[in-house]
Structures are given as structure tokens and as C-alpha cells.
Amino acid sequence: MRSPVAPALLGLILGCIANAAILPAIPQAEFPACDDLETEQMANFAVDHINAKNNHGYKFALNRIEMVKVLPRRPFGKVAFIELDLLETECHVSNPLPAENCTIRPQTQHAVEGDCNVKLLIVDGGYKMLSSHCHSTPDSVEDIRNLCPDCPTLSRLDDPKLKEAADSGLAKFNAENVDGTHYQLLELSRGLSTHMPLGTHVEFAIAATNCSREQVQDPAEHCQVVTGEHARNGFCKSSVIQLPPVPVPDGAPKPPAEDVTVDCTLYDHQAGDSHFLEHYMHHLGKNIPSPGIGRRVLDLIHSHNDTHASHESHSAEVPAVAAAKPVVKRAVDLAVPVTGILPPVCPGRIRHFKI
Numbered sequence: 001m002r003s004p005v006a007p008a009l010l011g012l013i014l015g016c017i018a019n020a021a022i023l024p025a026i027p028q029a030e031f032p033a034c035d036d037l038e039t040e041q042m043a044n045f046a047v048d049h050i051n052a053k054n055n056h057g058y059k060f061a062l063n064r065i066e067m068v069k070v071l072p073r074r075p076f077g078k079v080a081f082i083e084l085d086l087l088e089t090e091c092h093v094s095n096p097l098p099a100e101n102c103t104i105r106p107q108t109q110h111a112v113e114g115d116c117n118v119k120l121l122i123v124d125g126g127y128k129m130l131s132s133h134c135h136s137t138p139d140s141v142e143d144i145r146n147l148c149p150d151c152p153t154l155s156r157l158d159d160p161k162l163k164e165a166a167d168s169g170l171a172k173f174n175a176e177n178v179d180g181t182h183y184q185l186l187e188l189s190r191g192l193s194t195h196m197p198l199g200t201h202v203e204f205a206i207a208a209t210n211c212s213r214e215q216v217q218d219p220a221e222h223c224q225v226v227t228g229e230h231a232r233n234g235f236c237k238s239s240v241i242q243l244p245p246v247p248v249p250d251g252a253p254k255p256p257a258e259d260v261t262v263d264c265t266l267y268d269h270q271a272g273d274s275h276f277l278e279h280y281m282h283h284l285g286k287n288i289p290s291p292g293i294g295r296r297v298l299d300l301i302h303s304h305n306d307t308h309a310s311h312e313s314h315s316a317e318v319p320a321v322a323a324a325k326p327v328v329k330r331a332v333d334l335a336v337p338v339t340g341i342l343p344p345v346c347p348g349r350i351r352h353f354k355i
């Protein structure tokens with residue numbers, strides 16, 4: 001006795017298996033070459049975004065694309081995962097010059113590398129940053145010694161000598177600047193010491209206060225950094241060189257023990273590009289540790305906070321990205337052996353130098 005239900009059930013099961021074999025196309029990971037035009041476009045987009053969001057230290061430039069992987073995203077679009085090597089430029093983040101126009105810091109000045117993991121949404125022919133995580137590290141002292149035994153190496157940013165040198169340089173600039181404005185130190189960005197001659201060389205960011213050179217002498221005056229449309233900020237390089245002691249006749253004035261030089265550039269402020277200053281004002285007095293404490297560089301820390309697509313784990317706007325995560329792993333595991341994709345053409349070329 002055969003039940004009429006059994007063949008029907010069997011048919012259903014077979015149908016399901018057939019469907020399963022045809023229907024759920026496993027999302028395929030694509031591995032474009034790191035030096036593809038489109039990969040480079042995505043990387044440049046990411047670097048612009050990282051520079052625009054970075055509130056400390058220097059702008060970075062693309063040195064090499066290490067890895068790229070593109071996955072389909074539901075319900076539409078694609079997500080690109082990119083690993084980037086960046087190099088520090090000589091432009092401070094508050095410098096209005098685009099990073100492309102900035103000089104890459106040479107190895108002889110103790111170069112700094114930034115490593116970033118970036119996640120981009122590719123949709124409607126455009127890109128949207130989903131997340132970026134960066135970390136920067138100076139070249140090793142050993143590398144610099146090998147390359148150039150006499151080159152100075154970065155001092156720790158909390159070395160009191162750096163702060164003293166910045167204060168001396170700023171005092172000189174405040175005494176001499178033509179507009180008679182009193183400027184305040186905002187950020188000590190980097191510093192190094194030399195032995196021959198014995199000296200300290202610092203780079204730091206400044207902002208104009210609402211006090212003049214004369215007003216600041218009055219202890220009752222409250223001088224504050226000016227923000228908003230009248231904000232003015234700049235960037236300085238200063239060197240303090242210890243002078244060898246010279247014998248002086250009795251009664252003659254003592255010559256200075258050190259020679260202070262300072263060179264500051266004030267930036268023209270167009271409305272809207274003062275995020276660096278606003279950031280500092282926001283942090284001032286709030287006891288937020290500087291990213292330089294205990295380090296020799298201001299870390300290019302992850303600073304991405306786009307309200308439209310912030311941290312994917314709690315973003316309501318792009319839930320598909322988080323939902324696609326388990327699929328991602330399976331796709332990678334399967335796609336490579338099954339479809340025999342060629343080895344990825346990565347990492348890409350080095351644009352400047354390898355550190």
C-alpha cells in the first residue's frame with residue numbers, strides 16, 4: 001500500500017533541492033587589482049574623507065593600496081573593504097591646502113605612516129564612507145639611523161623640552177607679529193631634538209585670541225580663542241638652539257643663552273573650514289587626553305562620525321551591511337576554490353617610499 005502523499009512529498013523535497021541549487025546565488029567577492037582605476041578612485045575618496053575628519057596633526061597622502069575586496073550588498077549596491085598605507089605630509093590638518101598639494105614628509109625628517117581599514121558603500125556610481133579605522137606610527141629609529149646616521153628622530157610629545165620650545169617660539173611671535181594680536185598654543189604637533197647644535201625643533205598650531213599684545217599683559221583680562229567667523233589660526237615652526245657660553249667682561253650684559261627662531265603661517269579662514277578650531281575649543285578644559293600623550297606622533301585615530309552612516313552596528317540607515325556580514329564570510333570561503341579566481345593583484349604600487 002503506497003500512500004499518495006509520499007511521492008508528492010518527495011517531489012516537494014526534490015523541488016526544494018533543485019531550487020536551492022539554482023536560486024540563492026552566493027554573493028561573490030570580487031578582488032579588483034589594487035592599482036585599478038576604480039580602486040584608486042575609492043582610495044582617494046577615502047583619503048579625502050580621512051583628512052577631512054582628522055582633527056589632529058597632519059594631512060596624510062596615499063602611498064599604497066594593500067588590499068581591496070568588493071561584496072554585493074542587499075538590497076542594492078556594493079561594499080568595498082580597503083586597506084590603505086598612507087604617509088604623513090608636511091601640511092597640518094588646519095592648512096587649507098589640499099593634501100595632493102602637500103609635500104610628503106621625507107624620511108630624513110622622521111616619516112610617519114598611517115594604516116587605515118576602510119569600508120565604503122558603492123551606490124549609484126558614488127561612494128559613501130561606512131567606516132574608517134586608522135592608526136599612525138613613526139618610522140623606526142633603526143631605519144632612520146641606517147638611512148641617515150645624523151638625522152634627528154622624533155621626541156615624545158609630552159617631553160617638557162618641546163613645550164618649552166613651543167612657548168619660547170610663540171612668545172617671540174606674539175611679541176613681533178604685525179597685527180598685534182595675542183595668539184594661543186592649540187596643539188604641539190611634532191618635535192625633535194638635535195645634538196649638533198644642541199637644540200629643539202617643534203611644530204605647533206596656534207589660534208588668535210580676542211586680546212591684543214597690550215591687553216594680555218593685564219591679569220584681569222580674560223583672553224579667549226576667537227571662534228566662528230572671526231576665527232584665525234595658523235601653524236608655526238620654531239627652533240631653540242643652545243648657544244655656547246662666551247666669556248663676558250664684568251658688568252657687561254650677559255648674551256642670551258639660546259637663540260629662538262620662529263616662522264608662523266596664518267591661514268585665511270573661509271566660512272566652514274574651521275572644524276579643526278571648533279574641535280579644539282570643544283575639547284578645551286574638558287580633560288580629554290591629547291592623542292599625543294606618551295607618543296611621538298599625534299595618532300591618526302579613527303574619527304569617522306557620519307550621522308548618515310555611522311558605526312554600522314547601530315546605524316538604522318544601512319542595516320543591510322550588518323545583515324550581510326555572515327554571508328560575507330561564506331562567500332569568501334567558497335568563492336575562491338570553487339570559481340578559481342586568480343590570485344589578487346595586490347598590494348599595489350608604492351607611490352612614495354616604503355617604510
Ligand SMILES: *[C@@H]1O[C@H](CO)[C@@H](O)[C@H](O)[C@H]1NC(C)=O
Pocket residue numbers: 097098100101
Ligand atoms: C594644487 O595643485 C594643482 C596641480 O598641481 C594646481 O593646479 C592647484 O592650483 C594647486 N592648488 C593650490 C591651492 O595650490
Ligand SMILES: *[C@@H]1O[C@H](CO)[C@@H](O)[C@H](O)[C@H]1NC(C)=O
Pocket residue numbers: 210211212215221222223224
Ligand atoms: C574676550 O572674551 C571674553 C569672553 O567673551 C571676555 O570676557 C573678555 O572681556 C574679552 N576680552 C577682550 C579684550 O575683548
Ligand SMILES: *[C@@H]1O[C@H](CO)[C@@H](O)[C@H](O)[C@H]1NC(C)=O
Pocket residue numbers: 305307
Ligand atoms: C558622533 O555623533 C553622535 C550622533 O550624531 C554624537 O552624539 C556624538 O557626540 C558624536 N561624537 C563625536 C566625537 O563627535
